[in-house]
Amino acid sequence: MNAFNHTHPVLTCESAKALEASVLAEEAAEWAAMKRAGQGIARLLVEDYTELRPVPAHVRILALIGKGNNGGDALITCGQLLAEFPRARVDLILTSSIEELRPLAARALQQLEGRVHSHQVTSQSDVSSITQLLNEVSNGSPFHLCIDGLLGMSFSPPIRPPMAALIEAVNAFEAIDLRASVDLPSGKGDACDEAICFHADFSYATGIAKKPLFAGIADCGRIRYVDLGFFQAPQAGDLAIKESILLDSVLDPIRRLRPAGVDKREFGHLFIVGGSAFMPGALLMAVQAAVRSGVGLVTAFAPASVAASLAAQVPEAMWIPWPETANGTLNPRAMPLLLDRVGMASAVLVGPGMGKDRHTELVTQQIVQQVECPILLDADALRTRVAEVVSKRRPHFGRIVLTPHMGEFMRVAKLAEANYSIEALLDFSASYRVITVLKGPNTRICDGESVIYNTQGGPVLSRGGSGDILSGLIGGMIAQNNVCVATAVARGVMLHGMAAQRLARSQGQVAVHTTQLLDYLPDVMRG
Structure with missing residues (x-):
């Protein structure tokens, strides 16, 4: 199909991991891609929220942060939103200690120091205690945005504590206007039949659109593609693809x-x-x-x-x-x-x-x-x-x-x-x-x-x-x-x-x- 001149491949998580590893072999390239991902997600989030109403100046953001690069993407996204909406309030729920964060996620968190409110859940946290935390943090006002940055394409079942309880509690928490997942909803993967996964209104596929996104509309919501330039790299030239995502360059x-x-x-x-x-x-x-x-x-x-x-x-x-x-x-x-x-x-x-x-x-x-x-x-x-x-x-x-x-x-x-x-x-x-x-x-x-x-x-x-x-x-x-x-x-x-x-x-x-x-x-x- 000649329209492939205006498409990018849709890959399995395994294939996407391999391509990303070859394109982002150096930490500097990985950090640059993380920044582009966060910037792109923030821009699209603001545009997508306007289908409800204009984003308020005092926008309230809840971000669920895992220890890996999805957590880093979510943190960069929060930083971009704070730059655009200085009166915003951002609450982070961390699922690991700061010491356990991977280097780039820790770097992204450090850049938010003094501008966000951090909360910790542990392996002992259950749905009831997390729901209580959500009620205390929301203080009777809804969150305008909830950003899921817990798990990414490297996830393999099962979902371990405290993430399972956190996902279940947030899914059931009604006072959220728009729920967004970084890359793909936490709990989704190539061969994943998890009973629990994050229920997203929008999924922001970063760099590569992954096949699980197109197999579960109910959990993934609407899909947005954040192009990070991976398919301009020579390593992407030999991909044999049957599925692809259409670009507006068409x-x-x-x-x-x-x-x-x-x-x-x-x-x-x-x-x-x-x-x-x-x-x-x-x-x-x-x-x-x-x-x-x-x-x-x-x-x-x-x-x-x-x-x-x-x-x-x-x-x-x-x-x-x-x-x-x-x-x-x-x-x-x-x-x-x-x-x-x-x-x-x-x-x-x-x-x-x-x-x-x-x-x-x-x-x-x-x-x-x-x-x-x-x-x-x-x-x-x-x-x-x-x-x-x-x-x-x-x-x-x-x-x-x-x-x-x-x-x-x-x-x-x-x-x-x-x-x-x-x-x-x-x-x-x-x-x-x-x-x-x-x-x-x-x-x-x-x-x-x-x-x-x-x-x-x-x-x-x-x-x-x-x-x-x-x-x-x-x-x-x-x-x-x-x-x-x-x-x-x-x-x-x-x-x-x-x-x-x-x-x-x-x-x-x-x-x-x-x-x-x-x-x-x-x-x-x-x-």
């Missing part, structure tokens, strides 16, 4: 000046087929997103009864009224409307709001069979019998892209239950020769050979219409025909996720409506 080419004197046709022509008399809004949102994707032309094929009203709302697109069935869906007898014009299209998007009857299924099947350019199938186009036609598509035709959520993926892949394994995604995408965009907390892009994770977005996207906007953006990126389809897909996914984050950081996660995403696209595209 958007850099569309943030450049366009050539002078270009024509709109040079930026592609997207056809969108969808809508129904009873569900025109999905088509409308897909078209609204497409016209903001940078594509030169958009033509929408809409049910005749709603085409005029939709055209009035998005006059930038060209609207073709499509004769309807008695159910208000697209009539397959009107296929010549599309086929007579499709030579002008550089990509076709099918599905938003079109309904799930046999008529729309026939329309979609005929498009897959007869249209040569790349096709994106979304929403109501994701049907079992459509997938069967997809698998027989002529090899020289353009790529097919599917954008299912898990329920739709189960349907087209004929799965009896939800399967989040990468093997299921790889097998399906390879068997049907498609690029699959499996939407979810970490949307995955798969071409049958590899999987790319996108960690941008978040719960603000958990509302009707988010997928329609995504399909419009991806369709517009594919239609521009200036990169391979996989890279165009990755751009659309990243653009959608970053716009969602900007919306949430500006307006919160709850009292927003889906089309507000559109207002944040220009800022993301401008960088």
Whole structure:
């Protein structure tokens, strides 16, 4: 997948340890990386907290400090937050004596001397005594941030005292706004089935994104990647990878000046087929997103009864009224409307709001069979019998892209239950020769050979219409025909996720409506 030019590998903890050891062979390099990690985590923490509210000047921070480098990262993070918020109060809970801290963690703690409040738990501390300590330290006020720096990728079970009791007590302590883990939640690892692990709202993967993060959303929360430059080192050059994390640099080419004197046709022509008399809004949102994707032309094929009203709302697109069935869906007898014009299209998007009857299924099947350019199938186009036609598509035709959520993926892949394994995604995408965009907390892009994770977005996207906007953006990126389809897909996914984050950081996660995403696209595209 050419999008790998804008990705970094996702590795097992064991592989990550080996790479990190080779890159950070000297203590000076290790200390520099620790400082970059702490600075990066602090910056992202402040940004992520704003999805709740602005960070208060008197922010209260609870940090759980282990004796290793994760503890050091957490301490550097606290120092950065104190530099930005001088009135902050930081409470540290140490699980070992200062003498037991590893040299770099001890160095990081020394830099905080006189600016933090330290508390010690011992192997004799239990959940009850630690809960009492938390109540005393909080003094009736909630902690705005809790930073987990107890255990890292070197952890091997079991969790020893007093960490098990500390994790259990903090997990149960309700007066915390945002819980963050350094690198990965304490208790997580390659082959770890610990009953106890830290429950994070966000996990800040430092230097290398680790595989356990993508196997346990419930404990890991949302994933943030803090790039420390490890993959610029020569030691990282020979990695064979199947999983990777998408970088926002995938958007850099569309943030450049366009050539002078270009024509709109040079930026592609997207056809969108969808809508129904009873569900025109999905088509409308897909078209609204497409016209903001940078594509030169958009033509929408809409049910005749709603085409005029939709055209009035998005006059930038060209609207073709499509004769309807008695159910208000697209009539397959009107296929010549599309086929007579499709030579002008550089990509076709099918599905938003079109309904799930046999008529729309026939329309979609005929498009897959007869249209040569790349096709994106979304929403109501994701049907079992459509997938069967997809698998027989002529090899020289353009790529097919599917954008299912898990329920739709189960349907087209004929799965009896939800399967989040990468093997299921790889097998399906390879068997049907498609690029699959499996939407979810970490949307995955798969071409049958590899999987790319996108960690941008978040719960603000958990509302009707988010997928329609995504399909419009991806369709517009594919239609521009200036990169391979996989890279165009990755751009659309990243653009959608970053716009969602900007919306949430500006307006919160709850009292927003889906089309507000559109207002944040220009800022993301401008960088």
